[in-house]
Amino acid sequence: MPNVKTTGKKSSNTLVRDLVNVGIFAALYIVLAFLSSSVGYIPALIVFSTGSIALVTSIPLFLFFSKIERSILCCLIFCGFFGTAMFVMGQGILMLSISLLVGLLAGVALKVFGKGFAGLFSANIILCLMSSSMMLPLWTSTEEYLEYTRTMCDAGYVAKLAELSQSPWPLVAIYAFGILGAVVGGFIARRVMKKHFERIGLAK
Amino acid sequence: MKLDPRTKLFLAIVANSVILSAPPVYSVLMFAVPAILLLFEKKWKFVLAFFSLYLAAVLGFEHLKTMDVGRVGTLAVSTMMIVSRMMPITIVLYYVMQTTKANEFMAGMSRMHVPNKVTIPLTVMIRFFPTVFDESRAIGNAMKMRGIRLFSLHTLKNPLTILEYRLIPLLVSITKIGDELSVAASTRALAPDTRRTCIVPIGFHVQDAVVFVYCIAVIAFVVVSHI
Numbered sequence: 001m002p003n004v005k006t007t008g009k010k011s012s013n014t015l016v017r018d019l020v021n022v023g024i025f026a027a028l029y030i031v032l033a034f035l036s037s038s039v040g041y042i043p044a045l046i047v048f049s050t051g052s053i054a055l056v057t058s059i060p061l062f063l064f065f066s067k068i069e070r071s072i073l074c075c076l077i078f079c080g081f082f083g084t085a086m087f088v089m090g091q092g093i094l095m096l097s098i099s100l101l102v103g104l105l106a107g108v109a110l111k112v113f114g115k116g117f118a119g120l121f122s123a124n125i126i127l128c129l130m131s132s133s134m135m136l137p138l139w140t141s142t143e144e145y146l147e148y149t150r151t152m153c154d155a156g157y158v159a160k161l162a163e164l165s166q167s168p169w170p171l172v173a174i175y176a177f178g179i180l181g182a183v184v185g186g187f188i189a190r191r192v193m194k195k196h197f198e199r200i201g202l203a204k
Numbered sequence: 205m206k207l208d209p210r211t212k213l214f215l216a217i218v219a220n221s222v223i224l225s226a227p228p229v230y231s232v233l234m235f236a237v238p239a240i241l242l243l244f245e246k247k248w249k250f251v252l253a254f255f256s257l258y259l260a261a262v263l264g265f266e267h268l269k270t271m272d273v274g275r276v277g278t279l280a281v282s283t284m285m286i287v288s289r290m291m292p293i294t295i296v297l298y299y300v301m302q303t304t305k306a307n308e309f310m311a312g313m314s315r316m317h318v319p320n321k322v323t324i325p326l327t328v329m330i331r332f333f334p335t336v337f338d339e340s341r342a343i344g345n346a347m348k349m350r351g352i353r354l355f356s357l358h359t360l361k362n363p364l365t366i367l368e369y370r371l372i373p374l375l376v377s378i379t380k381i382g383d384e385l386s387v388a389a390s391t392r393a394l395a396p397d398t399r400r401t402c403i404v405p406i407g408f409h410v411q412d413a414v415v416f417v418y419c420i421a422v423i424a425f426v427v428v429s430h431i
Contacts, residue, residue: 013390013395015321015395015396016324016386016389016390016394016395016396017383017386019321019324019325019328019396020324020325020328020382020385020389021382021386022325022328022329023324023325023327023328023329023332024329024332024379024381024382024385025324026325026329026380027328027329027332027333027336028332028336028374028375028378030329031333031336031337053319056367056371059367059371059372059375060371060375063375063379067379071383073321077321077325078325079324079327080322081326081329088217088220088222089220089224090224090225091241103384114241148224157282188364188367192368192372193369196372196376197375197376200376202376202379
């Protein structure tokens with residue numbers, strides 16, 4: 001219909017749909033992030049836990065990004081919820097601030113690169129920095145984080161964490177594995193989107 | 205005995221903070237509140253099961269923590285410690301989620317002048333946690349009928365197939381639920397820029413005041429004990 005004139009504004013119905021999608025995918029993301037981070041309860045696999053989170057959550061994130069219309073608002077609220085959940089679970093205000101910043105950047109990336117593979121892939125990589133920052137307080141406020149972990153984990157695990165906090169390289173490895181997980185997860189998610197979601201009309 | 209949604213939110217935040225940061229004795233003081241309130245809601249079976257498991261975990265941990273129990277024993281002791289630390293949070297969240305309806309929660313948030321753009325996804329998220337687990341369980345059962353299990357030789361050989369067999373059906377299912385939810389929300393005039401009315405009366409009563417005073421008293425005890 002070429003002669004139809006629109007106001008250029010997005011309908012409030014699509015806003016409600018976006019907000020409902022944010023709620024649904026935030027619930028799923030939090031559940032998947034907690035389940036996949038349980039790999040990190042094995043002391044030898046602590047640094048790999050961020051990679052497993054990024055790998056597992058890539059597919060839901062690709063679907064989420066492809067379904068939302070207001071990318072900046074939705075990503076900001078989505079990451080704000082995750083940061084708040086972490087804050088309530090005892091992580092500091094730093095995690096909440098990083099989550100909001102990551103949400104803003106992911107939203108901007110989606111806005112700039114669009115809903116093609118480049119946009120979804122870059123937003124996914126930016127968003128993996130949020131889950132990778134979950135252990136950042138181990139280096140920024142070591143004593144408080146170890147005290148917090150001591151209330152939930154055994155002495156051997158806390159000793160392993162204390163050993164890791166001595167050097168900055170495990171932190172670099174945590175972020176590197178997180179990004180690697182997001183890259184690999186992104187390629188898997190692309191294949192899954194084509195094979196499943198686009199075929200049944202859930203994503204374009 | 206009904207509490208205002210704002211009181212429940214306050215209780216959940218205070219309980220989480222106290223349980224995660226203060227010694228276990230304060231955890232008992234905090235989770236006693238939702239336990240008593242759940243008894244008023246006639247959830248005595250849940251409360252009984254909770255206390256049995258909690259006592260078993262606490263007593264088991266206190267008894268075994270100084271003993272040399274080997275590797276498997278260490279795993280059991282760690283599990284007991286995690287259970288004893290995390291269960292109080294579980295009962296608080298269970299009480300809040302079981303007794304707060306979506307419309308009451310939205311009305312409470314609206315009274316606190318929280319924008320609808322935050323309230324709508326937050327309400328959906330809170331109500332969606334049980335749905336995610338229910339759907340996942342149903343998909344798991346369906347996959348078992350096809351002989352696909354989480355820990356089987358087939359999935360151990362190729363772990364990525366589990367994403368395809370479990371995660372993708374879950375995503376399809378919850379996306380469809382989400383689309384239906386959006387349509388239902390639109391028909392009920394749920395929009396970010398409209399103020400909705402609520403048929404359930406929301407307000408503070410004596411029981412809310414008692415819970416507020418109790419929570420503040422526990423916080424005061426924690427602060428004084430730290431000094």
